[in-house]
Amino acid sequence: MKKLFSGLLFLLCAGLVWFLFIKEYDYQFHLQAKYEPGVVYREVQKWEKFDPEDPNKNIEIISRTPFENLTQKVKNNSSEVELFWEFDKTNDSVTDVTIKVRSKGKRLNNRFAIINPFQKSVYIDSLEKKLMGFNKRLHNQQKAYRVYIQKDLVKSPDLDCICHSSVNIPVENKALEMIKTIPFLEDYVLERDIKLTGKPFVKITKWDRNKNLIDFNFCFPVNLAQDIRPAPGVDFRQVKSFSALKAVFNGNYRLSDLAWYGLLSKAKERDLKTNALPLEVFYNNPKIDNDPLLWKAEIYLPVVPN
Numbered sequence: 001m002k003k004l005f006s007g008l009l010f011l012l013c014a015g016l017v018w019f020l021f022i023k024e025y026d027y028q029f030h031l032q033a034k035y036e037p038g039v040v041y042r043e044v045q046k047w048e049k050f051d052p053e054d055p056n057k058n059i060e061i062i063s064r065t066p067f068e069n070l071t072q073k074v075k076n077n078s079s080e081v082e083l084f085w086e087f088d089k090t091n092d093s094v095t096d097v098t099i100k101v102r103s104k105g106k107r108l109n110n111r112f113a114i115i116n117p118f119q120k121s122v123y124i125d126s127l128e129k130k131l132m133g134f135n136k137r138l139h140n141q142q143k144a145y146r147v148y149i150q151k152d153l154v155k156s157p158d159l160d161c162i163c164h165s166s167v168n169i170p171v172e173n174k175a176l177e178m179i180k181t182i183p184f185l186e187d188y189v190l191e192r193d194i195k196l197t198g199k200p201f202v203k204i205t206k207w208d209r210n211k212n213l214i215d216f217n218f219c220f221p222v223n224l225a226q227d228i229r230p231a232p233g234v235d236f237r238q239v240k241s242f243s244a245l246k247a248v249f250n251g252n253y254r255l256s257d258l259a260w261y262g263l264l265s266k267a268k269e270r271d272l273k274t275n276a277l278p279l280e281v282f283y284n285n286p287k288i289d290n291d292p293l294l295w296k297a298e299i300y301l302p303v304v305p306n
Helices: 002-022 037-045 107-115 122-142 171-192 257-269
Strands: 027-034 059-065 069-076 079-091 094-103 145-149 159-170 201-208 213-221 235-239 243-251 279-282 296-302
Touching (some): 037 257, 094 122, 159 201, 171 201, 171 213
Antiparallel strands (some): 027 094, 079 094, 279 296
């Protein structure tokens, strides 16, 4: 009996030493989110304020492996913590999310508070409240759009068009840039009475994923055989058809890049090579259609031979 008690005491002390001084993370939380890991990864990546009421950004990404994990440094009042996020696909509509937490200061105090059976840990309770709040906002936002990725590869449309080019635009400002530059194209079409041959589209020509900046052409399909010439702010282009993964996006077009991450995640899962430069075709006019969930965009991610 004495040996058993000594053995249990040793295991208890060893476990305590491991948790207080050796264990890499203090605690971990589990969440579930809709859609592919790539879509959820993008949503977490753009989380910049730990407290939505705080006017200041206090979340910094310090490392990332696209669609698999990322590490954030969070400054909250006088404390600082690291959150390590892991994204594991359950199926095409659910991603399991694990958040491992590590305090950067007062680590021993925080870990003692976690294992103290006589009181709740303010440290963990505060984190849990913030993360549950984020998860609730994430679920509410995901009600505002839908992303459906087709299983089979398709061919993108072959397009002759007039375009206006934009460079070094933050991805989240893509729709705003389109609104600012659409007069170049609309005025050109109206002044020359040109008939369009298809829906407006955007072709991404460069994407810096570290800085999240893009270059793109915003285009109207036209018949280039007409007697028309380029003008300031308007170029003629031909976008050739290419083999692609295709997504259908329903929602506000300012969120359509969510589908890019889902497509990239799917390409990685299927070991398909891509240049990560999507083509987006827009089927609705936001000035006329009031319900964004009825807006439709077809998004093509180029697949290139290995």
